[in-house]
Amino acid sequence: MTAVFEPAYEPWDETRGAEIIAEHASQEGATLVILHALQEAFGYVPAAAIPLVAQALNLSRAEVHGVFTFYHDFRHKPAGRHVLKLCRAEACQAAGGDALAARAEAKLGLSLGNTTADDRVTLEPIYCLGLCATAPSAMLDGRLVGRLDEKRIDALVAEAQR
Amino acid sequence: MNMRIFIPRDAAAVAVGADEIALAFEQVAAINGLPVEIVRTGSRGLCWLEPMVEVATPTGRVAYGPVSVEDVASIFESMTSNGPHALRLGVADEISWLKRQTRLTFARCGVIDPRSLDDYRAHGGYKGLARALSLDSDAILNEVTASGLRGRGGAGFPTGIKWKTVAQAKADRKFIVCNADEGDSGTFADRMIMEGDPFLVIEGMTIAGITVGATKGYIYIRSEYPHAVEAMNAAIVAARRGGYLGDKIGGSTACFDMEVRVGAGAYVCGEETSLLESLEGRRGIVRAKPPLPAHHGLFGKPTVINNVLSFAAIPFILAEGAKAYADFGMGRSRGTMPIQLAGNIRQGGLFETAFGVTLGELVDDIGGGTFTGRPVRAVQVGGPLGAYFPRALFDTPFDYEAFAARDGLIGHGGIVVFDDSVDMRKQARFAMEFCAIESCGKCTPCRIGSTRGVETIEKIMRGERVAENLALVEDLCNTMKFGSLCALGGFTPYPVLSALKHFREDFVPAPTTLQAAE
Numbered sequence: 001m002t003a004v005f006e007p008a009y010e011p012w013d014e015t016r017g018a019e020i021i022a023e024h025a026s027q028e029g030a031t032l033v034i035l036h037a038l039q040e041a042f043g044y045v046p047a048a049a050i051p052l053v054a055q056a057l058n059l060s061r062a063e064v065h066g067v068f069t070f071y072h073d074f075r076h077k078p079a080g081r082h083v084l085k086l087c088r089a090e091a092c093q094a095a096g097g098d099a100l101a102a103r104a105e106a107k108l109g110l111s112l113g114n115t116t117a118d119d120r121v122t123l124e125p126i127y128c129l130g131l132c133a134t135a136p137s138a139m140l141d142g143r144l145v146g147r148l149d150e151k152r153i154d155a156l157v158a159e160a161q162r
Numbered sequence: 163m164n165m166r167i168f169i170p171r172d173a174a175a176v177a178v179g180a181d182e183i184a185l186a187f188e189q190v191a192a193i194n195g196l197p198v199e200i201v202r203t204g205s206r207g208l209c210w211l212e213p214m215v216e217v218a219t220p221t222g223r224v225a226y227g228p229v230s231v232e233d234v235a236s237i238f239e240s241m242t243s244n245g246p247h248a249l250r251l252g253v254a255d256e257i258s259w260l261k262r263q264t265r266l267t268f269a270r271c272g273v274i275d276p277r278s279l280d281d282y283r284a285h286g287g288y289k290g291l292a293r294a295l296s297l298d299s300d301a302i303l304n305e306v307t308a309s310g311l312r313g314r315g316g317a318g319f320p321t322g323i324k325w326k327t328v329a330q331a332k333a334d335r336k337f338i339v340c341n342a343d344e345g346d347s348g349t350f351a352d353r354m355i356m357e358g359d360p361f362l363v364i365e366g367m368t369i370a371g372i373t374v375g376a377t378k379g380y381i382y383i384r385s386e387y388p389h390a391v392e393a394m395n396a397a398i399v400a401a402r403r404g405g406y407l408g409d410k411i412g413g414s415t416a417c418f419d420m421e422v423r424v425g426a427g428a429y430v431c432g433e434e435t436s437l438l439e440s441l442e443g444r445r446g447i448v449r450a451k452p453p454l455p456a457h458h459g460l461f462g463k464p465t466v467i468n469n470v471l472s473f474a475a476i477p478f479i480l481a482e483g484a485k486a487y488a489d490f491g492m493g494r495s496r497g498t499m500p501i502q503l504a505g506n507i508r509q510g511g512l513f514e515t516a517f518g519v520t521l522g523e524l525v526d527d528i529g530g531g532t533f534t535g536r537p538v539r540a541v542q543v544g545g546p547l548g549a550y551f552p553r554a555l556f557d558t559p560f561d562y563e564a565f566a567a568r569d570g571l572i573g574h575g576g577i578v579v580f581d582d583s584v585d586m587r588k589q590a591r592f593a594m595e596f597c598a599i600e601s602c603g604k605c606t607p608c609r610i611g612s613t614r615g616v617e618t619i620e621k622i623m624r625g626e627r628v629a630e631n632l633a634l635v636e637d638l639c640n641t642m643k644f645g646s647l648c649a650l651g652g653f654t655p656y657p658v659l660s661a662l663k664h665f666r667e668d669f670v671p672a673p674t675t676l677q678a679a680e
Binding site: 028029030031032033035036057063066067070071072073074089090091092093094095096126127128129130131132133134135137142144145146147 | 350389511576578
C-alpha cells in the first residue's frame with residue numbers, strides 16, 4: 001500500500017516569502033512562477049504576499065491580485081489536510097463519474113469545491129487529468145487513481161478522512 | 163544478461179497501479195534470487211491493458227496485461243520459464259491493435275526509457291535535427307511546408323506557413339512556444355508523448371528554433387500534468403548535458419535553449435494568445451488578432467506557437483523527408499493523427515493512424531464499442547468544444563474538412579464515447595457551464611452568453627416554453643459563434659447545437675398520451 005502523503009507546509013513568514021520571491025523575480029514573466037512557488041511553500045498564497053510580489057516585479061498590487069484570482073489553482077487560504085480532486089470532464093462523465101462524484105459528496109457531507117468542517121478534506125472538481133481512457137479518475141494529494149468504481153471512491157474518501 | 167522488464171511510468175498506468183507493480187517485480191525477483199533490470203517506459207497507449215508489463219525475449223518483447231499486484235508472482239514465473247499465462251498477450255509489436263497503427267510520432271513511446279538520451283538516440287532520435295543542421299532555413303521551411311503538416315492543436319493551420327512568417331520577421335529576439343496546455347477532455351496524446359518520449363518534443367522545438375532564428379523556447383504545461391512536467395524537466399537537463407540544448411547544439415554553431423512553465427488551472431490558456439499572456443505573467447485574457455503571434459507574440463516578439471504534437475511530428479519529417487509524411491492521409495489532411503479513444507469505451511487509448519479512417523471504424527472496430535456493453539449513442543469529437551455525433555454520421559472520415567462539413571471539428575483528436583444512458587440536455591448544459599467557468603471574460607458573447615445559455619437550457623429541462631427557449635438557445639449560439647474573440651466562446655455552440663440537431667428527442671418532451679379532460 002502507498003503511504004498516505006501528508007503535505008507539510010511552512011507557516012507564513014514574511015522573510016521566507018521575500019526570499020522565495022527574490023529567487024524567481026529575475027525571470028521574464030515571473031508572476032505565475034512566484035505564485036506557484038509561494039503556494040508550494042505555504043500551501044496557499046497569503047494576502048500579505050501580494051504586495052511583496054508587486055514590489056519585487058514593479059507591478060501594482062491590483063495587477064498581482066488580478067493574476068492571483070484569475071487562475072483556479074491559487075488558494076487564498078489553506079486547503080484541508082487532504083485534497084481529493086475528482087475529474088468532472090466529459091470522458092469521466094461518460095464513464096459514470098457523475099454518480100461517483102455525488103457519492104463522494106454524500107459521504108463527506110459537502111459539495112464539490114468545499115472543505116469539511118474539521119479541515120480534514122477538501123473536495124474539488126478538476127477538468128481533466130488526461131486519464132480519459134481509464135476513466136473515471138481522481139487525484140488524492142497528487143496521487144492519481146483511475147478506473148474508479150464505488151469501492152475505489154469509498155476507499156479514497158476513507159483514506160482522505162484518516 | 164539480466165532479465166529486462168519494462169513497466170510504464172505513464173500517468174495513466176501509474177493511476178492503475180504501475181508503481182506498485184514495479185515494486186512487486188523487484189521483490190519477487192529478489193525472493194527468486196534473479197537479477198532483473200526494470201526499465202520504466204512510457205505507455206504504448208493500449209490503456210485498457212494498463213498496467214501492461216513487457217519482458218525482453220529473443221523473439222521480441224512479450225507483453226502481459228492488465229496486470230495487478232496479485233498476478234506478479236505468476237507472471238514472473240511465466241517470464242522466466244517462457245510459459246503460458248492468462249494475461250500473456252504475446253509479442254507486443256504483434257498485438258493487432260498496435261500493429262494496425264501507423265506510428266510516426268509515437269514510434270518510440272512505450273518502447274524507450276524516456277529519461278535516457280542514449281536510448282532516444284539509439285532509436286533514431288536526433289536524426290531530424292542532424293539533417294536540419296545540414297540545411298539552410300529555406301530548405302527546412304520547404305520540407306515542413308511540403309509535408310502538409312497542419313497545427314495539431316485543433317486549428318489545423320499549415321505549420322510551414324506559420325514558421326515562414328516568423329522566419330521572415332525582423333526582430334532582436336524571437337521565441338518558440340510549445341502549447342502543452344492540453345485541457346480538452348478525452349485528449350491525452352500530449353501528456354503521453356511528454357512522459358514517454360520527451361526528447362522528441364525538445365528536438366522538434368529545437369528544429370523550429372534554428373529554422374526561424376529563435377534561441378529561446380518555452381513549453382507551457384498545464385498544472386494538472388505533474389508527471390509530464392517532471393519528465394520534460396528531466397529531459398531538458400539531460401539534453402543540455404548531452405549538448406543538444408544551449409550553445410553549439412549538436413556540435414553546430416546554432417544555439418537554442420528552453421524551459422518549462424507551468425499553468426495554473428485555466429482552460430482558456432490553451433488558446434494561444436491567452437497562453438502568451440499567461441507566460442508573460444498576466445491573467446490569461448485572450449488577445450485580439452491581428453496582430454498574429456507570428457509577428458507580435460511572446461513579449462511582443464515574433465513567436466512560433468505550436469501544439470506538442472505539431473513539434474513532435476517535425477523530427478520524422480526532417481529525418482525521413484516531407485514525402486514520407488505526406489504520403490499518408492487524405493485530401494488536405496496529410497500525415498498521421500494520434501487519435502485518442504476515451505470515455506465509455508472497451509478498448510480505449512492512443513491510436514495513431516493516417517487521416518481518412520472513419521469515425522465508425524474508430525469507435526466500433528478499433529474501440530470495440532462501450533465498456534458498459536450498451537449501445538453507443540453519441541460521441542464527442544474534439545474536446546469540450548467539439549460536436550456530438552450520432553451513429554448516423556459514423557461514416558465521417560477523420561479529416562479536418564470532412565468534420566467541418568458536418569458542423570464538427572477534429573480538434574486535438576480526442577473521441578469521447580457515450581452509451582445510450584446519456585442525457586444530451588445535460589451534456590448541452592455542461593458545455594455552456596464549462597464555458598461560463600472557464601471564460602476569460604474579455605468578450606461579451608462568451609462571458610455572458612454562456613451563463614444565459616446554462617439558464618435557458620435549464621428552463622428547457624424544466625419544460626418551460628420549450629419551443630421558444632430552444633429557438634433562443636439556437637440564436638444565442640449564433641451570437642457566440644460569430645461574436646466571440648476566440649474558440650472558447652466561438653466553439654461552445656458546437657456541442658450545444660449538435661446535441662439539439664442530432665438528439666432533438668432529448669429536448670422536446672414526448673407527446674403526452676393523456677388527453678386533457680374537456
